[in-house]
Amino acid sequence: MVTRRVFLGGLVGSTIAPSVLVAQQIAEPEFLKAKLADGSLPPMAERIPAQPRIINLKEMGRVPGTYGGSVRTIIGGVRDIRYMTVYGYSRLVGYDTKLLFQPDILRDFTSENDTVFTFRLREGHKWSDGHPFTAEAFRYWWEDVILNKDLTPGGGALELRPHGSLPRFEVLDELTVRYSWDKPNPVFLSSLAGPLPLVIYGPGHYLKQFHKGFQDKAKLEELMKKSRAKKWADLHIKMALASRPNNPDLPTLDPWQNRTAPPADQFIFERNPFFHRVDENGVQLPYLDRFILNVSSSSIIAAKAGAGESDLQATGIDFNDYTFLKEAEKRFPVKVDLWKMARGSRVTLLPNLNVADETWRVLFRNVHFRRALSLAIDRHEINMVAFYGLGKASADTVLPESPLFRQEYADAYVNFDPDTANKLLDELGLDKRDSDGIRLLPDGRRAEITVETAGESNLDTDVLELVHDHWANVGLALFTRTSQRDVFRNRAMSGSIMMSIWYGLDNGVPTADMSPYGLAPTLDDQLQWPLWGMYYLSAGQEGEAPDLPEAAELVDLLNQWGASAKMEEREVIWHKMLALYTQQVFSIGLINSTLQPILRSAKLRNMPEHALYGFDPTSFLGVYMPDTFWFKEA
Template identity: 55%
Template sequence: MKRLTRRETLGLLSAGVTFGAAPAFGLSGPPFLTDAIMAGDMPEMSARLPKVPRVIDTAALGGVPGRYGGEVRMLVGSQKDVRVMPILGYSRLVGYDREFNFVPDILQEFDVQEGRIFTFVLREGHRWSDGTPFTTEDLRYSFEDVMMHGELPGVPLEMKPDEEIPTVEVIDEVTIRYSWTVANPEFLPSLAAPVPPRIVLPAAYMKQFHQAYQDQATLDAHVVEQRVDHWRALHTKMSRQNRPENPDLPTLEPWRPRTAPPAQQYVFERNPYFHRVDERGQQLPYVDRYLLNVSSYEVIPAKVAAGDADLQYRTITFGHYTVLKEAEKRHPVKVSLWRQSAGSRLALYPNMTCADPVWRTMFQDVRVRRALSLAIDRDELNQALFFGLCQKSANTVLPESPLYKPEYARSYVDYDPDQANRLLDEAGFTAAGADGLRKLPDGNVAGILIETAGESSLETDALELVGDHFRRVGIELWTRSSQRDIFRSRVLAGEVVMSIWAGLDNGVPSADMSPRELAPTTDDQLQWPIWGVNYLSSGAQGEAPTLPEVQRLVELMNAWKVSESKDQREAIWAEMLQIHADQVFSIGTVNQAPQPILHAADLRNIPESGLFGYHPTSNLGIYNPDQFWLDREDTSNG
């Protein structure tokens, strides 16, 4: 095969990265690893780093070079929440910087030609957390031996534009090329996502669980030991990167898991071979360990206020802000207010594919969706829950997005019960009776059971207000709380008529980010899960959308997936956002909500303010938590 020239592989270099002057690699590195080095279990820092590490300029990011050591405690609501660590660590082949530009991270360089040919150059000398070399064999194995196997998880949708599977060429140990005959604008955004597609697996470790590389007797023994049914389930279980429950699975993240479930505390220790350094040449991360302590969602805010966390951003809301600020007087903690990047802090999702035939018909009528939106008094909700600090808005993009238009945010959000009543009359609801309630066309009371995952008191408080608003237009509202897994299963089964959740994950998109959230593309979209299943399965399961406007969204999504220019992508985004503004597929409330971020008072380099969300910020991921550090003298010895 032809070897790429440096000109061919030259890509964008990471923000905050300087390669003009070599960092001082003679520095000693983390004291936490001294015993292992002295015992001969691992080499000195200079031998653990890639030849060209990624340099994080802490000063350019508004911080200062830090000191090694210490532990950071976080509280989580369940064992499954260990998945927050790879989101927080945010080590990606290609990631976003703080301005949401694509930058190479694990990769040293990348090059894109014609929007369809992607050439990746790895960092020479980079190693997995167990010290084994990280090479293009790890990408080849993931593609050829896993995705293309037939019995293991297949090629993800983000790598199948127009249903085309890529051609993958291994050029050498550090260079690999993915190419399609059509453009694939979704590839890079998917790699920069909070949960990226698994195009990299530690081949040297995973081959022991693969039928092509392991004898059957040994595989059978592994199957019994791991309590799974067959080698395919074994391979899947042992390779989970986004849910790091296997302490033996090598990682490229800044912290590696050290605890197998079940447990009440999950320990993550520094990755000795992590590929980033600060401007002095000291290997990152600064913090030695993260301790994830399992509690219940209901008591986490109280425990945080009692000083049981050194960093907390999950399971606390603005409703807890006062008690958290009071905690500053009793404990060495600091609370900052960031802004949420979701399209809506809370949104209602009428399930247009629910099993209830009457509500399914009613929710597919745009007049009903508009009426329910107009019935909500967002000013009252904003004042009662957020002291007026939010902006009333549809579930749409924020002003920080280059795609934002004020008319998207204003669509059907002004409180107008008279117009809501007229729309409900037109849609076939009976007039309100003596009890103040309308009836459905089948004669039953017009009551909506709205379900939640039971993880937020804010949802309960909001639904009390919304229930009052709906009753003013003759609609009764009941609520039911359950656990997240049960809730998601009920949604997929069509048993949930309406639900409440956060709005668009990505409220600050650019045209180069996927508009997947705006079309039925997955089975976890609460307003149309059955249509999402249909898209996800390429028509093999679920049901195809019946509404023309939703069919158009699918057409536009497919057009974006093979678009060749930014102008095309901007036009597609604009039409999709306009359809959502007009059709009210989800009912937004307010956005730009304040989000408390609590951290130890001596945790440095954490910004005073920022955007907080799932995508594209990956919670705190784009703010480089590997360069947070504890300003304590007693941390330096690890």
């Protein structure tokens, strides 16, 4: 029997009909009045789709808002304008606040055994420049980008070819497209719903001017020279990059569009007049006119936010800034809430199993050594000192908010047990010590572990000072080295990093429908096994194949998950991977369920007071729909 899942969007569950939206004289944003007056912009009824996505705010426990206002926020560099595409969270398919799939840009979609996906667009939907958004956007990206060897030399994203081959792509009509695989592709929907979504469509009407197949050679060379691009493909990629919206001319479907070309110290994102969402009263979203992103040094974002220079700040601040930020409530009209971080662990120690030093590599690959390192740490002290006792001692695993949570995963080798740690270390042949009580390695060197940090948070340094004392009690010396985040990957790949301190699993609140890739060597930025991750990422062309049986088993289980069409099977595989990962202590989680301060203007409405905060799957603020935030004047 063929299972079929149907997901409907648009007007489902709403009392508003499209004809009512057209007939109603909805007030236009003051921000757009000039363009409406000179005729350069059509009225709202002609800008929104025939069946827009209706957001019923009252059902969400929120209040319909009013237009206007600019939100100031602070970013740590030009590249962080990418946060706007994460916050805007305009997706073909997205998550709701319960992390269930729902159509967003799509009017509806169907999935048959996770092998055949049919997407139906909204009639009358337009890009931010007013050009119709139709199946042509998918056709262009498929035929002229993905299948073009200059633009996609690797053969396409892994999410499109999980079993080696690309899907069959069909345009069924002007508003309907279909992707079909011979085997299930359960990662497809989640990759479309993520913070950095899989790209399968683009504004071909704009991008063709940068494409060799459509542009005159002389004109293309002129455009390449202007953009300092050596190849036409480099030019197209640069002008089409939506995840980091550097190009103000690139049409978008996001709620706000960048209007500032880099380099700049301030970036302004303005409302997209053709955005596809409305509230239950037919008022087009977003309510807010602009986001103003001020570039600063990462190290002083908290200070600036606490000095009243931000109306909405989530990135660049940490829990150790909370007291200072809370004091700002007395001086400025701001409010600071605490959201729960959705990562597997707020601070995690990652021994590099691919480290170049052979002696350390052998030790790090021994599960008894990793367990000893974990058991020697007093997590209660870390929680009390660094998190005021508000976090939970835990392995690097899923949180209680995930349906996959089991206490045994959280408890794996997290009890403070220096006696057992000492015993394990002795049994590994590290029973000799120097005059300072530091254990000696088999080659006679002192057991000195250098932990690298990106230096972006004092919290990491504070935690390492505590771990330094814990490990010294069992005869291990800890040293700290600061590296820039940008050089982490290269140093880890070269085997120069012994161990690093970083966040735990990106997704601490998964469902069985979300990929467990984070539990297996799949990416080159996984600091505990970067070479193994690169091997998977490059389909065996680079890096090294995992030669540790347990790591190889995780990859095998991941492949089994990817071949399954049944949620029940995926759930079983998830639990096998969680059990194996935590028992093997491939990452040494310390504290999770920690809190993240979120600073906002006291006038900003519809922001939840309590929520989950993380990159994946909540897209930071994204699933809480900032397009529904609005200013209520005092």
